[in-house]
Amino acid sequence: MSTSSSAIESVLVENRVFHPAEAAVKAARISGMESYNALCAAAEKDFTGFWAQLARDHVVWDKPFSKTLDESNAPFFKWFEDGELNASANCLDKHMGTPVEHKTAIIFEADDGAVTRVTFKELLAKVSQFANALKAQGIQKGDRVLIYMPMTIEGVVAMQACARIGATHSVVFGGFSAKALQDRIVDVGAVAVVTSNYQMRGGKELPLKSIVDEALSMGGCESIKSVLVFQRTPTACAMVAGRDKTFEEALAGQSTECPAVPVGAEHPLFILYTSGSTGKPKGVQHATGGYLLWAKLTMDWTFDVQPSDVFWCTADIGWITGHSYVAYGPLAAGVTQMVFEGVPTYPNAGRFWQRIERHKTTIFYTAPTAIRSLIKAAESDDKVHPKQSDLSSLRILGSVGEPINPEAWMWYHKHVGGERCPIVDTFWQTETGGHMITPLPGATPLVPGSCTLPLPGITAAIVDEAGHDMPNGAGGILVVKRPWPSMIRTIWGDPERFKKSYFPEELKGYYLAGDGAVRSADRGYFRITGRIDDVLNVSGHRMGTMEIESALVSKTDLVAEAAVVGRPDDLTGEAICAFVVLKRSRPTGDEAKAIAKELRDWVAKEIGPIAKPKDIRFGENLPKTRSGKIMRRLLRSIAKGEAITQDTSTLENPAILDQLGEKY
Numbered sequence: 001m002s003t004s005s006s007a008i009e010s011v012l013v014e015n016r017v018f019h020p021a022e023a024a025v026k027a028a029r030i031s032g033m034e035s036y037n038a039l040c041a042a043a044e045k046d047f048t049g050f051w052a053q054l055a056r057d058h059v060v061w062d063k064p065f066s067k068t069l070d071e072s073n074a075p076f077f078k079w080f081e082d083g084e085l086n087a088s089a090n091c092l093d094k095h096m097g098t099p100v101e102h103k104t105a106i107i108f109e110a111d112d113g114a115v116t117r118v119t120f121k122e123l124l125a126k127v128s129q130f131a132n133a134l135k136a137q138g139i140q141k142g143d144r145v146l147i148y149m150p151m152t153i154e155g156v157v158a159m160q161a162c163a164r165i166g167a168t169h170s171v172v173f174g175g176f177s178a179k180a181l182q183d184r185i186v187d188v189g190a191v192a193v194v195t196s197n198y199q200m201r202g203g204k205e206l207p208l209k210s211i212v213d214e215a216l217s218m219g220g221c222e223s224i225k226s227v228l229v230f231q232r233t234p235t236a237c238a239m240v241a242g243r244d245k246t247f248e249e250a251l252a253g254q255s256t257e258c259p260a261v262p263v264g265a266e267h268p269l270f271i272l273y274t275s276g277s278t279g280k281p282k283g284v285q286h287a288t289g290g291y292l293l294w295a296k297l298t299m300d301w302t303f304d305v306q307p308s309d310v311f312w313c314t315a316d317i318g319w320i321t322g323h324s325y326v327a328y329g330p331l332a333a334g335v336t337q338m339v340f341e342g343v344p345t346y347p348n349a350g351r352f353w354q355r356i357e358r359h360k361t362t363i364f365y366t367a368p369t370a371i372r373s374l375i376k377a378a379e380s381d382d383k384v385h386p387k388q389s390d391l392s393s394l395r396i397l398g399s400v401g402e403p404i405n406p407e408a409w410m411w412y413h414k415h416v417g418g419e420r421c422p423i424v425d426t427f428w429q430t431e432t433g434g435h436m437i438t439p440l441p442g443a444t445p446l447v448p449g450s451c452t453l454p455l456p457g458i459t460a461a462i463v464d465e466a467g468h469d470m471p472n473g474a475g476g477i478l479v480v481k482r483p484w485p486s487m488i489r490t491i492w493g494d495p496e497r498f499k500k501s502y503f504p505e506e507l508k509g510y511y512l513a514g515d516g517a518v519r520s521a522d523r524g525y526f527r528i529t530g531r532i533d534d535v536l537n538v539s540g541h542r543m544g545t546m547e548i549e550s551a552l553v554s555k556t557d558l559v560a561e562a563a564v565v566g567r568p569d570d571l572t573g574e575a576i577c578a579f580v581v582l583k584r585s586r587p588t589g590d591e592a593k594a595i596a597k598e599l600r601d602w603v604a605k606e607i608g609p610i611a612k613p614k615d616i617r618f619g620e621n622l623p624k625t626r627s628g629k630i631m632r633r634l635l636r637s638i639a640k641g642e643a644i645t646q647d648t649s650t651l652e653n654p655a656i657l658d659q660l661g662e663k664y
């Protein structure tokens with residue numbers, strides 16, 4: 001952790017301000033800055049009373065809670081602890097007998113363009129039937145179920161069905177490798193895997209079930225008793241007798257009614273793995289009550305959802321965004337949403353805009369990386385420009401996952417939003433459960449590249465390394481001073497690591513986000529400057545440099561040492577750059593090219609294709625201090641192609657800097 005990280009050094013001056021339209025302000029729930037300020041003041045005046053009221057208003061409780069917040073064992077905070085609820089009942093049952101019952105819950109569009117719709121009532125029946133199938137496998141409250149599914153209605157159904165019976169789901173993104181899957185199965189101690197024979201992406205049929213088989217054959221997965229396989233495509237896949245069942249077999253004869261099991265508010269709803277700065281990925285554990293409240297509340301606050309909205313969050317259910325704003329939030333809010341299986345560039349890079357026109361999307365929520373790649377595509381091919389599609393249905397745009405650069409913001413605003421839609425640049429993390437710092441569409445004046453202000457009750461601040469507040473205009477460490485309902489409860493199986501990672505002693509008990517930030521001198525708006533730890537953000541995907549280094553050095557026949565850093569990339573935000581020392585002599589030319597390819601493929605196999613280094617540089621050694629510490633700041637400069645201005649006097653072996661700067 002270092003406040004002098006290059007991420008914080010770039011302070012942007014941005015003078016453009018976009019005010020919400022008067023009509024939008026009038027119609028919004030949080031209407032104007034007075035309304036926002038009043039909520040902030042209410043939270044400050046009576047912190048627990050504020051949250052208690054919201055929890056009563058937005059969550060259906062089977063048993064009401066009597067105590068709002070328990071801080072006695074900080075930082076292991078408990079919210080609404082003696083209350084009982086069921087997350088699935090809050091997303092589905094609650095709408096029965098209301099006008100939402102027969103409304104479309106999900107408009108699913110497959111990779112090939114085929115559309116399937118389900119109403120809330122139909123979805124409840126599907127979830128209930130699947131919940132019964134899970135029970136028939138012997139799965140019980142508290143068991144962990146690993147979900148490795150494509151973007152489909154069935155993926156959402158599997159998550160909701162777990163929640164319905166009190167099983168804790170752990171979704172793994174379909175792009176992760178067998179090794180990564182096995183690591184997670186072992187760590188979480190899952191009893192079952194829900195998967196699919198194949199997935200369709202960009203016209204290609206990609207395997208999932210065979211990757212599960214491979215993971216399970218690696219050992220340590222003896223806890224797995226059953227594997228349920230969705231038949232996404234007609235292609236057959238291998239099935240293990242006694243262990244594997246198709247969905248069809250598992251669902252046969254199961255009732256479409258299944259009572260939702262009330263669970264305590266602190267019962268773990270899910271565990272989602274994410275990368276940290278050290279060691280293996282962390283299982284971020286979320287609690288049912290606080291998380292559900294947040295998913296519902298932020299749909300109302302940040303997206304100001306209305307009954308007529310058609311909501312589209314493009315995130316995969318394998319990431320937290322797909323949990324909060326696909327699998328839970330839109331359902332809890334009773335809003336129609338789109339679920340999309342495919343990729344933004346297939347059959348062409350106009351696909352997102354065509355989808356918005358076809359389904360009359362009103363709220364569109366995506367990542368800056370997607371926007372940047374679609375800008376590039378639109379600029380080189382007019383046929384995929386958003387102007388070719390009727391986007392007049394849109395009323396709110398959202399951005400998530402990484403800082404959005406002002407150029408991309410302006411393009412999004414102009415060409416997608418028709419200069420009429422506010423952009424909510426939502427800052428949050430896997431650990432925060434939902435939005436933390438974000439504009440509100442009917443209140444906040446927007447500044448491109450800024451996530452503006454914290455939600456009411458969120459005590460975000462910028463401090464120095466000793467936890468002292470920094471003045472506006474000066475960069476520092478982003479923290480949250482007080483707990484909030486949807487915060488991470490612990491790291492599954494590793495409470496010590498939880499404490500160390502998020503509540504370091506020197507920060508006075510504040511939650512450490514791991515990002516640098518700066519507040520503007522005029523408005524006090526937050527701008528996130530990037531991670532201050534060894535975590536990279538590549539195309540909105542979070543990756544630990546140590547994880548990639550471990551993967552590289554695990555190729556023991558070839559690699560002696562490896563160091564991984566990020567460098568800025570116009571398209572992906574950051575790019576992975578690996579510096580490698582081989583066990584044999586330093587390769588050059590074609591040989592270096594061939595070995596680099598071998599290493600990339602190796603990393604893809606160990607973690608997944610998203611972790612493949614973009615650059616690989618070979619050296620006879622790495623730049624180290626005399627005490628043997630790798631000088632990462634030097635590597636960052638080399639990766640960027642910058643001249644070395646740092647002090648290299650402590651460097652043991654200055655000559656290798658030139659080697660590492662060389663591209664083969």
Ligand code: WT7
Pocket residue numbers: 274319320321399400401402403404425426427428429430431451513514515528530531537540541542
């Ligand atoms: C990290 C969290 C948020 C859900 C998806 C990613 C970066 C996220 C923003 C934003 C600037 C952002 C941060 C954060 N990040 N949103 N609007 N502006 N940076 O969740 O994988 O847990 O990653 O993503 O660096 O710490 P995640």
